Structures are given as structure tokens and as C-alpha cells.
Amino acid sequence: xxxxxxxxxxxxxxxxxxxxxxxxxxxxxxxxxxxxxxxxxxxxxxxxxxxxxxxxxxxxxxxxxxxxxxxxxxxxxxxxxxxxxxxxxxxxxxxxxxxxxxxxxxxxxxxxxxxxxxxxxxxxxxxxxxxxxxxxxxxxxxxxxxxxxxxxxxxxxxxxxxxxxxxxxxxxxxxxxxxxxxxxxxxxxxxxxxxxxxxxxxxxxxxxxxxxxxxxxxxxxxxxxxxxxxxxxxxxxxxxxxxxxxxxxxxxxxxxxxxxxxxxxxxxxxxxxxxxxxxxxxxxxxxxxxxxxxxxxxxxxxxxxxxxxxxxxxxxxxxxxx
Amino acid sequence: xxxxxxxxxxxxxxxxxxxxxxxxxxxxxxxxxxxxxxxxxxxxxxxxxxxxxxxxxxxxxxxxxxxxxxxxxxxxxxxxxxxxxxxxxxxxxxxxxxxxxxxxxxxxxxxxxxxxxxxxxxxxxxxxxxxxxxxxxxxxxxxxxxxxxxxxxxxxxxxxxxxxxxxxxxxxxxxxxxxxxxxxxxxxxxxxxxxxxxxxxxxxxxxxxxxxxxxxxxxxxxxxxxxxxxxxxxxxxxxxxxxxxxxxxxxxxxxxx
Numbered sequence: 001x002x003x004x005x006x007x008x009x010x011x012x013x014x015x016x017x018x019x020x021x022x023x024x025x026x027x028x029x030x031x032x033x034x035x036x037x038x039x040x041x042x043x044x045x046x047x048x049x050x051x052x053x054x055x056x057x058x059x060x061x062x063x064x065x066x067x068x069x070x071x072x073x074x075x076x077x078x079x080x081x082x083x084x085x086x087x088x089x090x091x092x093x094x095x096x097x098x099x100x101x102x103x104x105x106x107x108x109x110x111x112x113x114x115x116x117x118x119x120x121x122x123x124x125x126x127x128x129x130x131x132x133x134x135x136x137x138x139x140x141x142x143x144x145x146x147x148x149x150x151x152x153x154x155x156x157x158x159x160x161x162x163x164x165x166x167x168x169x170x171x172x173x174x175x176x177x178x179x180x181x182x183x184x185x186x187x188x189x190x191x192x193x194x195x196x197x198x199x200x201x202x203x204x205x206x207x208x209x210x211x212x213x214x215x216x217x218x219x220x221x222x223x224x225x226x227x228x229x230x231x232x233x234x235x236x237x238x239x240x241x242x243x244x245x246x247x248x249x250x251x252x253x254x255x256x257x258x259x260x261x262x263x264x265x266x267x268x269x270x271x272x273x274x275x276x277x278x279x280x281x282x283x284x285x286x287x288x289x290x291x292x293x294x295x296x297x298x299x300x301x302x303x304x305x306x307x308x309x310x311x312x313x314x315x316x317x318x319x320x321x322x
Numbered sequence: 323x324x325x326x327x328x329x330x331x332x333x334x335x336x337x338x339x340x341x342x343x344x345x346x347x348x349x350x351x352x353x354x355x356x357x358x359x360x361x362x363x364x365x366x367x368x369x370x371x372x373x374x375x376x377x378x379x380x381x382x383x384x385x386x387x388x389x390x391x392x393x394x395x396x397x398x399x400x401x402x403x404x405x406x407x408x409x410x411x412x413x414x415x416x417x418x419x420x421x422x423x424x425x426x427x428x429x430x431x432x433x434x435x436x437x438x439x440x441x442x443x444x445x446x447x448x449x450x451x452x453x454x455x456x457x458x459x460x461x462x463x464x465x466x467x468x469x470x471x472x473x474x475x476x477x478x479x480x481x482x483x484x485x486x487x488x489x490x491x492x493x494x495x496x497x498x499x500x501x502x503x504x505x506x507x508x509x510x511x512x513x514x515x516x517x518x519x520x521x522x523x524x525x526x527x528x529x530x531x532x533x534x535x536x537x538x539x540x541x542x543x544x545x546x547x548x549x550x551x552x553x554x555x556x557x558x559x560x561x562x563x564x565x566x567x568x569x570x571x572x573x574x575x576x577x578x579x
Binding site: 072075076077131201202203204205207208210211212213214215217218219220221222226260264265266268 | 339411412425
């Protein structure tokens with residue numbers, strides 16, 4: 001049963017990847033022309049479309065995984081990777097990068113990533129000063145930090161040049177993979193792949209984080225370091241992805257819930273399904289973003305729209321969330 | 323006489339930032355391989371005492387050791403050997419019975435590993451011995467409270483702990499499940515495990531424990547063999563109401579006036 005399910009999903013992933021390679025707005029877009037076709041098409045295909053589809057695959061599975069890990073650690077099926085203010089802070093960082101560095105993509109990425117990590121640190125410092133339940137205080141601190149950075153985004157938008165900077169900021173905040181090239185993909189992979197590999201091998205033990213703290217302690221989760229390392233890894237995953245894709249919402253919230261519906265709650269089963277579903281969902285959303293209109297539509301619009309529809313589906317089958 | 327003990331040596335504990343001690347200068351011995359009950363009113367520190375035994379919190383003064391054949395070592399050095407069953411457990415994700423019990427194997431599985439065939443076999447045995455076979459693939463959300471309690475005990479047993487701590491395990495159980503649990507505790511004791519559980523029912527203590535610790539307000543306590551400790555006067559003092567203990571020809575009962 002488990003094997004059939006995984007094989008089916010992998011087949012589905014391959015199919016969607018292949019279709020995504022073929023979908024696009026380039027005229028006379030016939031893949032069979034690839035070998036013989038003109039230079040422009042080959043350029044387009046090799047330099048733009050392949051890295052973009054692979055980036056969608058990678059960030060989709062990464063965001064979904066980060067969402068799952070966050071849900072486990074916070075014992076809350078409705079949490080997601082941006083919970084600790086990371087998303088808003090990364091958005092602020094990117095907007096600042098667009099303003100200061102005129103949209104130089106490496107700086108925008110570095111700023112987004114850096115501010116995401118800063119938000120995590122601030123959330124952790126604040127929660128350290130709140131008495132009582134550590135997990136709850138982290139969430140509360142995250143809400144506050146999130147609000148501060150979203151106010152910051154407001155200021156930057158107000159200051160931005162309405163002709164070129166403001167649209168760039170807005171587009172970034174809505175999320176897009178339009179800038180994905182090989183160097184961007186490779187930069188992302190360097191951070192994301194090791195984190196994914198870590199969680200892959202940690203996939204069974206991750207379950208322990210979902211248990212009450214005293215129980216987890218009795219089961220051998222005695223070291224605070226292990227908790228913080230897992231949390232840090234999931235936040236790094238989120239902020240490094242947001243730094244290249246912009247704020248792409250809903251994937252981290254929705255996909256793990258559907259993965260649990262398919263594979264059950266045991267993380268050693270739900271992690272592989274989460275990775276696969278996240279990749280498939282994001283590639284489909286990005287296909288729509290690229291191909292539906294002559295111009296590019298921000299990816300975040302599709303993930304939010306489809307994600308919200310799926311969320312409603314989940315609520316209607318409420319017993320399946322918990 | 324048993325020669326192995328868990329020993330509390332002048333143990334005191336207070337929660338962070340608070341002056342008043344929850345536990346003050348406790349010194350007693352719990353024989354290993356026994357059923358030991360912690361008895362007391364709400365708020366007298368029973369759960370705190372269990373947390374100290376688990377090692378989840380550390381005493382601010384004194385030591386908790388285990389002495390085996392004359393050798394004494396800190397209790398916290400027994401890795402994975404203390405199982406804990408909390409009174410209520412928050413289970414946010416809907417595991418199957420089998421997956422949930424498997425989590426008990428965690429102390430025996432390396433950090434970056436998944437359960438081995440042996441782990442799976444051992445869990446199967448525990449599932450069968452606790453009569454959970456029919457429920458094995460049910461979700462935790464679908465089973466009754468009494469069944470859930472049994473599943474949680476199964477997970478604790480999968481840990482293969484030497485010492486099992488249970489925080490008010492009888493609360494919320496109907497009389498059938500309560501009887502089952504009491505028999506299980508007795509069986510576990512016979513396999514050499516040490517079971518320490520808290521309760522506020524003196525009758526449970528009288529019927530199903532070998533030794534007990536009564537905890538009262540203002541850090542008072544009495545510890546020792548159940549037969550000796552559970553007397554009308556002691557109970558009346560600790561529970562602050564008149565209580566008579568009846569023990570006629572092995573028929574034990576508690577009368578609250």
C-alpha cells in the first residue's frame with residue numbers, strides 16, 4: 001500500500017515535471033522541435049524553462065516540508081513555516097534590497113534571507129523573556145515580530161519610487177519564480193538540499209516533537225539542542241526559499257495536511273508524501289502563472305487561490321485535520 | 323527484603339522564580355520492583371514528585387539516586403529506563419494505534435534511523451499482550467478513553483522501562499478499565515518493574531500498592547509500607563476529614579464520615 005502510493009505520486013511528479021517543461025507562452029511551442037529547432041527556442045528552454053521548473057519543484061517541496069516540521073514542533077496542524085515572523089521579515093528585507101540596491105537580485109536574496117533569520121532570533125529572544133509555555137510564547141512573539149516587519153514593509157512601499165521600485169516590491173511580495181536561472185537554482189540548492197537530507201534521515205524521530213514535552217523527554221528527547229536545531233533548520237529552509245521566490249503562501253499550511261490525509265500522521269510516512277505533493281502543487285501553480293496570460297502572473301496569487309480552495313475542502317472534512 | 327531502592331536524599335524543589343517550596347526536605351526510599359502509590363490532595367506536589375523521578379526537573383537541593391546491590395548512582399543516568407504516563411496527553415495528530423505505540427521504541431533507535439524489524443516485532447507482541455490487536459490500525463481519534471489509556475500504556479511498555487511513572491492513571495477510567503489497569507500494574511510488578519503512580523483514592527492505595535507516600539499540605543509527608551502507613555489517623559490528618567480504614571480478614575475498605 002505504502003509503496004503503491006509512493007510510486008503513484010512519483011509517477012505523477014514526473015508527469016507534471018514533463019508537462020511543465022512543455023507548457024509556456026513561446027509561439028509554436030513544440031517540444032519535438034527541441035533537437036532541431038532554432039537557437040532562440042533552445043536558449044529559452046535550456047536557460048529559462050528548465051531551471052524555472054526545477055526551482056518550482058524544489059521550493060514547493062521545501063516550503064511544504066518546512067510547514068510540516070513547524071506543525072509538528074508547534075503541535076498545531078494549522079501552523080506554517082512563516083510562523084515566527086520569518087515571511088514578513090524576509091519580505092521587508094527584500095523590499096529594502098530593492099530600494100537600496102535597485103533590485104540587484106543577489107542583494108535582494110541576501111537581505112530577505114538575513115532578515116528572516118533576524119526575525120527568528122528576535123522571536124526567540126522575546127519568547128525567552130516570557131514566562132510559561134515556551135511554544136506558545138514563541139508563537140505570540142512571532143505574531144508581534146511579524147506585525148512589526150509588515151509595518152516596515154508599509155513604510156518602504158510608501159517611500160519607494162512608484163514607477164519602478166513599488167511594482168517590483170509588490171511583485172516580490174506576491175511571490176514569483178520569474179527570476180529563476182541556473183545560478184539562482186544552484187544557490188538555492190546549496191542551502192535547501194542539505195536541510196532536506198537532514199529531515200529525510202530525521203523523519204521518524206521528528207514524531208517525538210509532536211508529543212507533550214514530558215513524554216518526549218521520557219522517550220529520549222532530552223536535549224533542548226535537538227528541538228532548537230530542528231526549528232532552526234525549518235526556519236532556514238523557509239527563509240532561504242522566500243529569499244528567491246518571494247512570499248509564496250499556503251503551501252506550507254495546506255500540503256502537509258493533505259499529506260497526512262493520504263499517508264497518515266507518522267512523519268516517516270508523511271514526509272515523503274509532503275515533499276512530492278508540495279513539488280507537484282507548486283509546479284502546477286507556476287505553470288498557470290507562466291502560461292495563463294501573455295504576461296506573468298505572480299505565483300503567490302495561484303498558491304493562495306488554490307490553497308484557500310483546498311483549505312475549504314479540508315475544513316468541510318474537518319475530522320480529517322486533527 | 324529487597325535490596326534495591328530509589329532513594330530521595332533531603333530533596334527540595336521549588337518552581338523557577340518562586341520562594342515557596344513544592345517539596346521540602348523529602349527523604350525516603352522506594353523499593354524497586356514494587357507498586358508504590360503517591361497519595362494526597364490536589365496541589366500537594368504529586369506530579370512534581372513524578373517529574374523529579376523522571377528527571378524532567380532537577381531538585382534545588384538533595385539527590386535522587388538508585389542503589390542496586392549497594393552501588394548508588396544518580397537516577398537520571400538511567401537512559402530511557404524511566405517511562406512516563408501523564409494524566410492527560412495532548413495528541414494533535416491522528417496517529418494509528420500501531421504508529422503511536424512504536425514511538426515508545428524511540429530510546430532504542432538511533433537519531434537518524436527508523437524502527438527496525440525487531441522494533442516492529444516487539445510492538446506486535448505488546449499489542450497482542452494488551453489485547454489491542456483489533457485496534458492496531460485504528461486512528462487514536464476513533465477509540466474510547468479506556469482504550470486510549472491502554473494504548474498509551476502499551477507505548478510506555480514499548481520503551482522497556484525499568485521504572486514506570488503514572489500520573490493519576492485511574493482518573494477518568496470506568497470500573498472495568500480500572501480493574502484491568504490494576505491487574506496490569508500487578509502483573510508488571512511481577513515481571514520486576516517498579517511502578518510508581520499517583521492517585522487521590524486511598525482505597526486504590528490500600529488494594530493495589532506495596533508501599534506508599536502520603537503527601538499533605540505544607541510539605542508534610544509519610545512514606546513506607548502501605549499496611550503500616552494507611553491508618554485511620556494518618557488518612558484523617560492528611561485529607562483533613564474523618565476517615566476510617568477497615569481491614570477485616572483481608573476485606574479492605576475506606577469509610578469517609
